[in-house]
């Protein structure tokens with residue numbers, strides 16, 4: 001597809017190994033280049049198959065700024081269609097979700113199948129026959145692939161496969177799936193949408209920032225008894241990790257293993273969710289207890305999917321200083337008793353009266369307002385530089401409070417922006 005590639009500002013002068021320039025968060029030209037070189041090129045998370053379980057189901061999504069309809073056709077195949085009538089551009093679907101074998105454009109009545117084919121147009125004598133129909137199906141996301149039900153799209157015709165792109169981050173998805181006795185997660189509890197007046201990269205960097213929780217979230221930790229602050233302290237066994245490809249994580253397992261309590265990561269005990277624990281032991285046998293000790297993942301999959309242990313966040317850039325975070329509670333297939341608790345905890349932490357997201361949102365907006373000041377020009381990402389090390393699998397790791405993830409994100413960002421790969 002022909003697009004006008006915006007000129008790329010010189011990143012040499014803006015991104016250094018241990019600091020980045022404030023204009024990266026405020027320059028509209030950089031934002032436009034990101035939409036093209038990252039969100040229209042790389043693999044971007046779009047949705048989950050559990051949101052469209054039956055043939056005919058659809059849900060509206062976005063890929064970067066592209067409006068997308070994720071559909072399941074009558075053969076069960078998943079499509080990512082662009083929500084734009086091929087006649088004169090009207091959105092063919094405006095319901096957030098539903099089930100239908102076809103979409104009828106409200107403007108002049110063109111009708112498309114849920115696989116994207118143009119089925120017909122009214123008064124077709126005006127078109128000198130119906131021969132042109134086959135070229136006028138809905139646009140679609142160029143490449144679509146899924147990993148364990150997580151559907152990603154890329155607008156680039158060529159490039160790495162989804163698994164190549166995910167690399168070490170595929171395991172972060174696998175780990176949360178393995179908490180289900182059926183090996184699958186379901187996103188069926190609905191979505192909360194939080195708008196913030198901040199650049200999307202403020203959020204991207206914060207999701208694996210292990211330095212901020214004790215300060216940003218101090219009020220929630222003061223009122224709620226929680227083991228979380230210790231995980232993000234100077235003495236923690238937890239580590240942050242650069243998974244490659246801009247993917248980063250806070251790996252809390254070393255701390256949970258030291259504690260050695262099944263479900264300790266979730267602040268509960270096996271006797272509170274006996275059906276779940278029994279189902280896990282049936283499925284995984286002797287391995288179940290280790291899985292229940294380890295818990296979920298805390299991983300930011302570049303550029304827009306955050307697995308936040310028991311929630312899933314999708315980052316949606318809207319403008320250089322506007323981002324929407326879409327949040328849902330993760331549900332584990334085959335675990336109704338655990339799912340009730342997962343939902344309650346998610347509502348408590350990220351729901352309308354929850355503190356966690358409100359705290360983070362406040363910091364994103366403060367940081368965005370702050371970087372409008374021109375002195376100092378740079379943001380400092382030096383923390384832990386002297387104590388980075390490599391784990392037994394070759395991934396760079398550091399103390400959980402270090403800025404290794406942020407440095408890793410910027411390194412990959414720069415590569416993508418400069419080479420488009």
Ligand code: FES
Nearest residue numbers: 085087088105108
């Ligand atoms: S714009 Fe859709 S039918 Fe005319």
Ligand SMILES: [Fe+2]
Nearest residue numbers: 212213216360
């Ligand atoms: Fe936070």
